[in-house]
Amino acid sequence: MSQFAQVLLSGLSTGSIYALAAIGFTLIWQAAQTVNFAQGEFVMLPAFFVLVAINFLGMPLWLALLFGLLMAVLVLGLLFKKLIVEPMLPKTGLPLIIATMALSILLKESVKEFYGAEAQPFPDILPQQTMNLAGAVISVQDILNLVISITAVVALTLFLNRTITGRSMQATAQNPAVATILGIDTKRMVLYTFLINAGLAALASFLISPLYLAKFSNGETLGVVAFIAAIVGGFNQIRGAIAGGLLIGVLDNLTATYITAEYRAALPLVLLILIILWRPQGLLGTDEGRQV
Amino acid sequence: MLELQDVYGGYGKITILNGTSFKIQKGSITTVIGPNGAGKSTVFKAIFGLLDIHSGQVLLDGRNVTGQSPRQMIGSGVTYVPQGRNIVPQLSVYHNLELGGITSPDQAGLRGRIGRVMEQFPMLGEFRDRKAVELSGGQQKQLEVARSLLLDPRLLLIDEPSIGLSPNLVQEVFRTLTSLRDQGVTILMVEQNAKAALAISDFGLVLELGQTRMHDRAETLLADPRVGRLFLGGSIEEEG
Numbered sequence: 001m002s003q004f005a006q007v008l009l010s011g012l013s014t015g016s017i018y019a020l021a022a023i024g025f026t027l028i029w030q031a032a033q034t035v036n037f038a039q040g041e042f043v044m045l046p047a048f049f050v051l052v053a054i055n056f057l058g059m060p061l062w063l064a065l066l067f068g069l070l071m072a073v074l075v076l077g078l079l080f081k082k083l084i085v086e087p088m089l090p091k092t093g094l095p096l097i098i099a100t101m102a103l104s105i106l107l108k109e110s111v112k113e114f115y116g117a118e119a120q121p122f123p124d125i126l127p128q129q130t131m132n133l134a135g136a137v138i139s140v141q142d143i144l145n146l147v148i149s150i151t152a153v154v155a156l157t158l159f160l161n162r163t164i165t166g167r168s169m170q171a172t173a174q175n176p177a178v179a180t181i182l183g184i185d186t187k188r189m190v191l192y193t194f195l196i197n198a199g200l201a202a203l204a205s206f207l208i209s210p211l212y213l214a215k216f217s218n219g220e221t222l223g224v225v226a227f228i229a230a231i232v233g234g235f236n237q238i239r240g241a242i243a244g245g246l247l248i249g250v251l252d253n254l255t256a257t258y259i260t261a262e263y264r265a266a267l268p269l270v271l272l273i274l275i276i277l278w279r280p281q282g283l284l285g286t287d288e289g290r291q292v
Numbered sequence: 293m294l295e296l297q298d299v300y301g302g303y304g305k306i307t308i309l310n311g312t313s314f315k316i317q318k319g320s321i322t323t324v325i326g327p328n329g330a331g332k333s334t335v336f337k338a339i340f341g342l343l344d345i346h347s348g349q350v351l352l353d354g355r356n357v358t359g360q361s362p363r364q365m366i367g368s369g370v371t372y373v374p375q376g377r378n379i380v381p382q383l384s385v386y387h388n389l390e391l392g393g394i395t396s397p398d399q400a401g402l403r404g405r406i407g408r409v410m411e412q413f414p415m416l417g418e419f420r421d422r423k424a425v426e427l428s429g430g431q432q433k434q435l436e437v438a439r440s441l442l443l444d445p446r447l448l449l450i451d452e453p454s455i456g457l458s459p460n461l462v463q464e465v466f467r468t469l470t471s472l473r474d475q476g477v478t479i480l481m482v483e484q485n486a487k488a489a490l491a492i493s494d495f496g497l498v499l500e501l502g503q504t505r506m507h508d509r510a511e512t513l514l515a516d517p518r519v520g521r522l523f524l525g526g527s528i529e530e531e532g
Contacts, residue, residue, distance in 0.1 A: 164390065179391075183366040183395035
């Protein structure tokens, strides 16, 4: 029982980080009706901004994290929107998707060229102790990863539902034509969506990099898992992305512990196939309409 | 109140409005009628800054507002209810109304104005926390009209308000419009249901191929056989 609790918590912890990345797919889908295939690299890159700040600019960890967050918002939010999405948006559909694939390769190869192919140690930002809870040895880092991710998601949900700006973003996502005739600054709302996505990606990066180290290819796995999580949960719903991320994190850990570790990487794909066959709109997704 | 002077415009290089000109009197209801493709909805989009005007002018109270953005037009006292369903489906009725006042400089007074609009449309008060998508078609149209009133517009552009509504609901929407006119709001309406719309209007104008073919008092147009024939596939020029 205690092992189950440990595995479950660890799965929820990893899954919550997947969820942060998966939410990005949903947000970008809502804002630009496209799939950002560079999302995995969006989670990989901020860790390297932090490493650059520490190793090249001599910043302390807290300042380096702030630098990493700001750079992520600037590069993966503002510049991504202005330089890639905006010029491609009128073409809609495939060209923009291909552009995000190209961006994925560009980011990955740039990091590899600049920082090398080796995995880089990333400083611990959370305590590494364990604690004993009802006989189960629980990692404080797992708990804090989960708490921080959930806090971020709750804050995002509150922002979207309880503020006029958040509701304007929802209006822009759900019915851009109506948002325009109401006088909502839709371009600004879309920009906010991209900035929020970049911020969430940076947070996911800071939480997962101490566990997996920082490596140029981290985005490959993360991107695929987050993409599958978003589809499994429901691509047009934030709560779907959260559910999908948590589900994959937990199932991954349970499979590796109780069944086999050999096929754990295949699990999300099996889940994806089953969901597409059984409920194409995802567990919590809807057939129609778009919702932030 | 509103004047279009020889307006040419359309979507990109496609020209729909071919020298559209008319004047709308303050505090009146004017219905725009015409066959499909005449440019009725396009003229609204041109007024509201939603498409390119290639040449000509849109004047509001004598002020040139040609090419102003929707946000600027709202600031000038113009609101627009396009045809079809124009709600934010997953937001509540209250929050849909709230968004109608998002450009208001007096955000503090917005809650009071929403309360007044809900008094005017009691159904909206009753369903204030219901998602807009859960309202019936007629209720959604009432929500759209109510939302467009939050900023106390001087000019309301409303496109095909009767579409998809039962005859009872059409009458309800038309009663709402006449009541607004009586309160001093100027209304420019596009309506396929020409007879019913002209019956509540002060003026009517007939658009064909992006040009104003007729512009007269509503009862005069109602009595004009050319208008009837126009809706049976003829054209004003042929008949005239």
